[in-house]
Amino acid sequence: MRESTVMFLHYITAILIAVTGLIHLLANNEPTIGPLIKENPVIYLGNMAIFLAALLYHAFNGVRVILIELVPDPCWTKWISWAVVIIGIVTYVVGLQVLLVALGLV
Amino acid sequence: MSTEVKEYALPPEVLEETVKASEELWKPIKKVKFRIYKYNPKRDYAPHWEEYELEVSKGMTILDALLEIKGEKDHTLGMRYSCRMGLCGSCAMMINGKQMLACQTRVIEAAGDGDVIELRPLENFPVTRDLATDFSAFFEKHKTVKPWIIRDEEELDNPTGPYKQTIEEYARYYQFTDCIKCGACLSACPTAATDYEYLGPQALAQAYRYLVDSRDDGLDERIAVVDVAHGCWRCHFAGSCSDVCPRGVDPAQGIQLLKGLIIRRKFGFRPHKPTEALPAKIAKKKEQ
Ligand code: SF4
Ligand code: SF4
Ligand code: FES
Numbered sequence: 001m002r003e004s005t006v007m008f009l010h011y012i013t014a015i016l017i018a019v020t021g022l023i024h025l026l027a028n029n030e031p032t033i034g035p036l037i038k039e040n041p042v043i044y045l046g047n048m049a050i051f052l053a054a055l056l057y058h059a060f061n062g063v064r065v066i067l068i069e070l071v072p073d074p075c076w077t078k079w080i081s082w083a084v085v086i087i088g089i090v091t092y093v094v095g096l097q098v099l100l101v102a103l104g105l106v
Numbered sequence: 107m108s109t110e111v112k113e114y115a116l117p118p119e120v121l122e123e124t125v126k127a128s129e130e131l132w133k134p135i136k137k138v139k140f141r142i143y144k145y146n147p148k149r150d151y152a153p154h155w156e157e158y159e160l161e162v163s164k165g166m167t168i169l170d171a172l173l174e175i176k177g178e179k180d181h182t183l184g185m186r187y188s189c190r191m192g193l194c195g196s197c198a199m200m201i202n203g204k205q206m207l208a209c210q211t212r213v214i215e216a217a218g219d220g221d222v223i224e225l226r227p228l229e230n231f232p233v234t235r236d237l238a239t240d241f242s243a244f245f246e247k248h249k250t251v252k253p254w255i256i257r258d259e260e261e262l263d264n265p266t267g268p269y270k271q272t273i274e275e276y277a278r279y280y281q282f283t284d285c286i287k288c289g290a291c292l293s294a295c296p297t298a299a300t301d302y303e304y305l306g307p308q309a310l311a312q313a314y315r316y317l318v319d320s321r322d323d324g325l326d327e328r329i330a331v332v333d334v335a336h337g338c339w340r341c342h343f344a345g346s347c348s349d350v351c352p353r354g355v356d357p358a359q360g361i362q363l364l365k366g367l368i369i370r371r372k373f374g375f376r377p378h379k380p381t382e383a384l385p386a387k388i389a390k391k392k393e394q
Binding site for chain 1: 297300301302303304333334335336337339340365368369372
């Protein structure tokens, strides 16, 4: 993937974190629309799944950027990127599972 | 044919004033201590500092002082310089901790109220000797972004007329043509401090300069070079590069514009149609 695509997604996920994070806060704290969001598992779970994905992408890409600037060797750049992708996917899968268990869906 | 040679002489009062001003400029006014970084990687185990004291005048630049030290106090002093007028970009160094051109900085201004000036080689560059640094990697990075007009056309070899360019098109890249490749920006860049693979502000700003030149046809070719892991996206817009540029170029701005251009390219945008700048005859042929 081109670096511009990776970084473009980095900025998009920043916006997604703000939007989905706000929906999450409303769902848990707002007395009128909060229950409406929480009652609908598709919306609530979908929002949390997007929030988690955006958060992990943004955070792990940030870590990747820091690491490749500290260890700039081109060979390491490749390994760091792959390591971050794998750790990110594993964390996402575990996170989703925790979410499903917390919501009592599994 | 007779040629009459006229002699021009300044009016005596102007001449007297000029001589007085010149004497004033070069009259020693105070003693300044120069603390200079000394290191010969081939011989020395570690760098050390040497101090030299000089009588300085109002008009004396750091380069003048260094040449005096080299001529009269320490013949081994290593440094780079050439034009002595802020054009070649050879004499950039750390003057009291900031990247500056030695030939464009007056000793009195650098010393301020104090009487010690510290001179070090440019940061983020390998030291060749004392104040002289190795620019090979810097020039190599500059070369990577293809700093020339790219055209895949026969008219480059057989031009049929001048390339047209409006003043607005010229204004898009004008400021970046002022770069003298002094390396001050790369030296001040915090990303370059750890990421030696980073292309750096100078090369990236030059990439932008050619990308928005209406005569250039190398959009995708050049984007492929800068849109990489250690390319323009590693710039965090700290702006230190623009802060130190002795020519008033704003490489940080160039890099942000470059990022915007790359993103817009993803959605099909081109900064210009290369045919617009062609001599009329060829443009017509290309459009058919
Ligand atoms: S952009 Fe400025 S500081 Fe950087 S190399 Fe060019 S002239 Fe020097
Ligand atoms: S703006 Fe970018 S290129 Fe300039 S000093 Fe900061 S990180 Fe380096
Ligand atoms: S000697 Fe050329 S810029 Fe200073």
